[in-house]
Amino acid sequence: xxxxxxxxxxxxxxxxxxxxxxxxxxxWARDAAQALQIQRSGENRRYLPGVVLPEALRSSAxxxxxxRHAAPDGLLVLAVPxxxxxxxxxxxxxxxxxxxxxxxxxxxxERGSAALPQQVLEQVFAGWAQHPPVALLxxxxxxDEVARGLPAALTVASDDDALLRACVHALxxxxxxxxxxxxxxxxxxxxxxxxxxxxxCGVCDGLEQGSNARAALxxxxxxxxxxxxxxLGAQRETFTGLSGLGDLVLTCTGQLSRNRRVGxxxxxxxxxxxxxxELGHVAEGVYTAxxxxxxxxQHSVEMPISSAVGALLDGACSAAEAVRALLAREPQPEREx
Numbered sequence: 001x002x003x004x005x006x007x008x009x010x011x012x013x014x015x016x017x018x019x020x021x022x023x024x025x026x027x028w029a030r031d032a033a034q035a036l037q038i039q040r041s042g043e044n045r046r047y048l049p050g051v052v053l054p055e056a057l058r059s060s061a062x063x064x065x066x067x068r069h070a071a072p073d074g075l076l077v078l079a080v081p082x083x084x085x086x087x088x089x090x091x092x093x094x095x096x097x098x099x100x101x102x103x104x105x106x107x108x109x110e111r112g113s114a115a116l117p118q119q120v121l122e123q124v125f126a127g128w129a130q131h132p133p134v135a136l137l138x139x140x141x142x143x144d145e146v147a148r149g150l151p152a153a154l155t156v157a158s159d160d161d162a163l164l165r166a167c168v169h170a171l172x173x174x175x176x177x178x179x180x181x182x183x184x185x186x187x188x189x190x191x192x193x194x195x196x197x198x199x200x201c202g203v204c205d206g207l208e209q210g211s212n213a214r215a216a217l218x219x220x221x222x223x224x225x226x227x228x229x230x231x232l233g234a235q236r237e238t239f240t241g242l243s244g245l246g247d248l249v250l251t252c253t254g255q256l257s258r259n260r261r262v263g264x265x266x267x268x269x270x271x272x273x274x275x276x277x278e279l280g281h282v283a284e285g286v287y288t289a290x291x292x293x294x295x296x297x298q299h300s301v302e303m304p305i306s307s308a309v310g311a312l313l314d315g316a317c318s319a320a321e322a323v324r325a326l327l328a329r330e331p332q333p334e335r336e337x
Contacts, residue, residue, distance in 0.1 A: 001100070001170050002026075002074035004066040006088060008034060008059065010047040010281060011105055012079025014147035015137075015171075019077075020057040023170055026069040032061035047281070051147045063091060071098040075170050076132065081282045082106040085117060089124040099132045101163035103156070107138065107191035108288040114295045116188040133160035135167055136184055138191040139242035140250035142257075151175035155243040157187040179242060186238030189229040194248040195259045195285030196292055197221035199309050201252035202263020203319045217305060218252050224303040228292075231299040259285040266312060267319040289313050304329060 001023055005016040008029035016027040029035035038044050038059040042052055060066055070076045076099040080088050085106045092102075106117045115123065118134050125131040139154035146152055156167045156178055164180045172178040181187055200221065204213050225248065226239040238244055251257045262283050265275045276286060289310045296303045308322040317325065 004070035005077040007079030010143035013044045014143040020054040027059045028066035035059045035061035073100045077103045079105045082108040101133045108284045109291040133163045140246040153177040157181040157184045183235045183238045186234030187243040190244040193225040198251040198259035199263040199285045202260035203267045206264040206267025258283040
């Protein structure tokens, strides 16, 4: 199977490097200079410096070239941030893109619409009878580790069985294990909420609140994630799997987590604008928090940890005040979400 990865950020490049090990793979970069640099040096110096990419991996800045590479029965991997997903989907529809399926890597809730990634595509593709089926990929996976060939286990979710088999065939090899799911909502919600909770854990670590506090945040954060997912129609068991608890633990504790890094720097008193400007990568939790809380309010779902993060990001409180607000909550029985 041929694979075309659209988006040459860290995660898109890492997945393309993995796929290129046994599939004819092309990486599309919007920036022509970046595509040329990757092709000539075998390294994505902007997002994965020091990682040697497979010689078989080709790159291009021509979208039509990448789309022809995947047509008619290859796999199109959309590896752009959620904020850019709608525009890319519109381009795919305008060009009549053909493929066995589309695999989406974006995580979060879209600003304005509060749509999950698969819902963005549903809206764009409405009325397009021949659009390829859609799947989501999520789970605990730092791009740098995947690019270096270290082990990882991920979940691919779709309601199309043939696409699930194609994704497993394309990606399940060497150190990467791919587990199939039919719960697109649960997989997408887990991928969105965990980034907001990772900011909370970064604040906790930055204020030196200890391992006990971090474990409590992860556990109660999982309850928040599950409550919202169930309200949106997800399956409960998804949240104890790789795309729920697995990704949550990694993002809340890993040294490579951008969202955790945001929390650490907020705890140090650094302005949010400066933090975002210096990251060099997208920290989805920053952009997801407000939309997440609006959605929770619409469905009457209580999310106190996410609410505290939202207040901190909005400048309504300091990091220390956010922690104090959580500790001051009234006692209640522990129960399932």
